[in-house]
Amino acid sequence: MTLNSVVETDFPEEFVEEMEKSQDVLPKKIDANPENVEKGLAKLVLTLIELIRKLLEKQAMRRVEAGSLSEEEIERVGETLMKLENKMEELKQIFGLEDKELNLNLGPLGDLM
Amino acid sequence: MKLYLYGIIDSSDQVKDSIYGLEGACVYNIPYCDIGAVVSEFTESVQTKTKGSVLAHEQVVERLMEHFTVLPVRFHTVLDGRDGVLSLMQSYYKDFRDNLDRLRNKVEFGIKVIWPSDKIKEQIINTYKEGNKKVLISSDSPNKRFIRKKFERYVINEEFQKRANKYIKVMDIFFSKFAAEKKTEKLKTENLLMDAVYLVEKDKERNFREAFEHVKSARPDFKYLFSGPWPAYNFVILPKNSDLLKDSKQEDLFDKVVQHQELVGAEKI
Numbered sequence: 001m002t003l004n005s006v007v008e009t010d011f012p013e014e015f016v017e018e019m020e021k022s023q024d025v026l027p028k029k030i031d032a033n034p035e036n037v038e039k040g041l042a043k044l045v046l047t048l049i050e051l052i053r054k055l056l057e058k059q060a061m062r063r064v065e066a067g068s069l070s071e072e073e074i075e076r077v078g079e080t081l082m083k084l085e086n087k088m089e090e091l092k093q094i095f096g097l098e099d100k101e102l103n104l105n106l107g108p109l110g111d112l113m
Numbered sequence: 114m115k116l117y118l119y120g121i122i123d124s125s126d127q128v129k130d131s132i133y134g135l136e137g138a139c140v141y142n143i144p145y146c147d148i149g150a151v152v153s154e155f156t157e158s159v160q161t162k163t164k165g166s167v168l169a170h171e172q173v174v175e176r177l178m179e180h181f182t183v184l185p186v187r188f189h190t191v192l193d194g195r196d197g198v199l200s201l202m203q204s205y206y207k208d209f210r211d212n213l214d215r216l217r218n219k220v221e222f223g224i225k226v227i228w229p230s231d232k233i234k235e236q237i238i239n240t241y242k243e244g245n246k247k248v249l250i251s252s253d254s255p256n257k258r259f260i261r262k263k264f265e266r267y268v269i270n271e272e273f274q275k276r277a278n279k280y281i282k283v284m285d286i287f288f289s290k291f292a293a294e295k296k297t298e299k300l301k302t303e304n305l306l307m308d309a310v311y312l313v314e315k316d317k318e319r320n321f322r323e324a325f326e327h328v329k330s331a332r333p334d335f336k337y338l339f340s341g342p343w344p345a346y347n348f349v350i351l352p353k354n355s356d357l358l359k360d361s362k363q364e365d366l367f368d369k370v371v372q373h374q375e376l377v378g379a380e381k382i
Contacts, residue, residue: 005171005175005340005341005342005343006340006341007223007338007339007340008338008339008340009225009336009337009338009339010336011227011336011338014227014304014336015225015227015336015338018225018227018301018302018304018305019225019305021302021305022301022302022305022308057263057267058267060260060263061263061264061267064260064264065264065267065268071257074256074257074260075254075256075257076256077256077260078254078255078256078257078258078259078260079256081259081260081263082255082256082259
């Protein structure tokens, strides 16, 4: 049995590895069922908080890049972002979640983050 | 009698060649208006993918492609007899017809590119250290040191994304020249720079392949995977509530190919 279609590469193992990695990253659905409903919900909520935190961080970096923050403002933004990051770390530990789990596949729209 | 569906074709005529599908069953066309559903009788209750069954499915679709425009159907689509098939055709006739018209004489090619992400990052970090983009933030407090670190990472990541966009844009110019439609994804992993599928008219297959070879020789430090010609798995557009046909299922396609690499030679997967 032969196929007309071919797949050509000099690096088959590397492509298989990368494709597997890309599929491992995200679940297609939120894993919420009676046994792990708490973790499932925590994951969803923390994913949304993480999204907002990253947006805030990006906005702050843009302002730093533009030079539009005073020394005092940098100090305050730094404190806020650091506290937010530490709090997220605590919450992730409590619910046994890792960074790579805090994301969602939005189908045709791609990944949330 | 259950019927195993391979694909929808743009003809109500019977399949002239003898084609054998899953379980060695004879493949035939069930006509509906001016299109048809290609099926074979099916008895097996086991639903797992096996090497033989996946290959048999793909082989039937490829044989059909020699004579017809084919909308390939998801592996292991089993319908409830002739009535089930006709009911499906009735429900989706317009969508099938539209897709068949759009995909006539076109095939799909897949291109994946791995770039040396570590080296690229290293270059970016070195450039950053040289100070071109440095923003002066004093380090007299933990808060400011935190922001400085974050900013460094931000600048490096932005530049990384910018370079990825640039490379993809350049490669895509060459491929798009001979493609009717495309779907490209950037950086699915840090190494996988581009994962793309292109819909190419059959008479431009050769040009498309040449464009690929050209890109490949222009950037020999990148790694490439070229696959095809495939049925247009990734370009069939159906209503959202239908899970019948493959749409954006390149991973499945890829899995299928990887599973059967030995059939297409040691240098290919």
